[in-house]
Amino acid sequence: MNNQSQQDELARLTQYANATGTSVVTSTANLDIKDSILADMHHWCKKQGDIAVLNSGVILSSNPASRDIQNIKTALLNKGLRPGRVYAATQDLISLLLANSVGENDDIGEQEISDRQQYLRNLVSEAIIRNASDIHIQVRRNKTTIRMRSHGTLSTYAEWTQKLGREIAAVAFNKETDHATSHFNPLVPQDASMPLEINGRDVRLRLASVPAHGGFDMVFRILTTGHEDLLKLSELGYTEKQVSLIADAVKYPHGAIIVAGPTGSGKTTTLASCMEMIDPIRKLYSIEDPVEKVVEKATQVPVNTDKTDRSFASMGRAALRMDPDVIILGEMRDEDTASVMVRASITGHLVLTTVHTNSATGIITRLMDLGVSSNLLSDASVLRLLMFQRLIAKICPHCSIPLSESTKHIPHLSSWQTVFPVMSAMRAKGPGCDKCDNTGVQGRTVIAEVVWIDDKGREFIQRGDTLGWDQYLKEQGFESYQMHAITLAKSGACDPLDVEAVVGKLAITIDGGKFDYRSV
Ligand SMILES: [Zn+2]
Structure with missing residues (x-):
């Protein structure tokens, strides 16, 4: 469009705006950040080409005096939606909005959606084969560029049409993420978590997008590929004797196995490896914040610490109502969770959990801090095994x-x-x-101690005599x-x-x- 016709267009729009007491909208910066094309009206707007109906009900048109405006108001009312004000907008802006919007089902059919979903899976599958950590989808006015980052280096993987890029991005956000209730809007930054099943494995990705001049960028970060092998306890560094004690403990129908250690000592990995040792016929509920590793045999329940009805303790209590054999509490960090641990053990469940302390016997002190009485702690059905671990560098x-x-x-x-x-x-x-x-270093290994709670140990716990207990353990050959x-x-x-x-x-x-x- 040349300068003269741009000026003509602006003059015409301004005349309409003045007559109706509104203003002329010329860029997305003038719009509400949440505003994108209303999905319901997407197909219709695309066909008209000069009207954009936004989520808020606001109608933008480069031809605001047209009869279509009344038609669209009626159409909105018929759908139970309230039409908003009509604003004059430049055709450039309308075209940009329409180009960057993707309707749910009206633009592409169900068959095409499932084609796109398969396309997305192929792309992610290809990224996993290439050991990529991120997939970059760069959508611009005339094309889409796909790049992948492997071993820290970004390289171009493919070039697609702009349309395909938009469709893949919209299908990923609208159909595959846990934000499926909201619509992909390329004009605002969005992010969501995207679980995909690829070749029978659970892959987790983080999806993020930002608007860009002439389009948008979307990046998929691959969090887990489902290929990570769960290490056995012996591979983590547990000794043969320790592994056999743990193997015995997980066979028991009830009692708690508690893994202690400072932050970053690999407790979660150890917990997952312990879960792997549990007989698969038993029903496992694992309460986690967040779910880090997929363990197929367990029902993994995510916690939301911002909400009291989705805390460790309340999710633990909910899991207890699900007829479980085994309860895994990702972390025991408050009195509430500690009482769930005790209740689950006493009512005949095997419980696995973690806690921050500086030794295995220190778990007792910590549990008392969390309000569990020494009478309960020395009850034969409550504690089975106390573990403590730290990590140390292995020499190359x-x-x-x-x-x-x-x-x-x-x-x-x-x-x-x-x-x-x-x-x-x-x-x-x-x-x-x-x-x-x-x-000079080749990875890290666990240094650990494992305490089996025997009758004598329960006596020390009852008396609160940790020093005496330590002495007794040494005499029994405890390492x-x-x-x-x-x-x-x-x-x-x-x-x-x-x-x-x-x-x-x-x-x-x-x-x-x-x-x-x-x-x-
Ligand atoms: Zn070396």
Whole structure:
């Protein structure tokens, strides 16, 4: 459109606006942020080409004096919708609004929608094969560009027509996300979570979009591909003895198994691995915030901590009414959840949960803080197994060096004599190599302790005597997580300095907590 005809158009629209006491709308910036084309009227508006009916009922037209305006008002009233004011708008704006809007069923048929849904799945499936973390859909006036980010680098995957890009974006948002109640609107930023089943696996994506000049961008972030293998407890770093204790505990019909540890110590992963060990004929309800890993045998119930009727405790109580065998409470963080744990155990369910503490026996203190009485805690049906874990770096075996060759370690060797009488197999972190990205480290492993609650243990709990209990456990051959870490250092799997950083000074740890000032 040349300048003269633009001016003519504006003059004509302004004349209408002045006559009706309204104004001329020339850009999306003048519109309410929620406003997009009303889905019900989408098909009709597209056919007319010069009218846009917005969600709010407002009617924009580049031909506001036309008879169609009255027709559309009648059509809206027939649908039970209240027509809003009529505004004069430039044809450019109307075209932009129409180009960026996609109706639900009127623009493309049901068959086409399911075609597009399949197209979307193929795209995501292709991204997973390419190990991509994100899919970028860039829709502009004349084309759609699809790019994928793999190993941090973005590369172009395909070019589509603008129409296909718009349709895929709309079908993804309207049909596949948990926001299916609202409509995709390319003129405002939107985000939603998108669960897709692809080749029999549950894939979770995060969908986000922003408006852009001449179109919009939509990005799918792939959160889980369903291909992540759930690691066995032994692969996480639990010892053979510990795994066999846990395997026994999950066979019991009732009682609680509690995994403790600081934030970021991998409790959730351990919990999921424990769930995997439970007999599949038992009915599992897992209350999680949020659902991180898909565990097929469990009914996973998401928590919403903003709403009291969807908290851990209320979802736990709801799950108890569903005739479960096993209840998994993602985290025990308040009195309410602790009481659900106790009630579930006492009423004959196996319960798995996690809590923040600094040792396995410290779980008892924490539960008392959460209002559970020592009488309940020492009840034979309540506690079965207490676990505690932390994570420690594993040495890269390709570049590690003998302890005696590490200048960093040599000054410590004499004070470590009592802890490590034989040091020949021990290793120190090396300078780094191409196998470990020059870090000297190859992943992390669990250091853990597992306490089976026996009758004697229940007596200590009843009396609140944690020190006496610790002493008793040592006499019974119990291995603390500190001992687990020392064993790993002895075998050369972990650096003794890393062990000290996690469990404290080794000479003190081993000597029953007696600090020797002469050793400093
Ligand atoms: Zn290395």
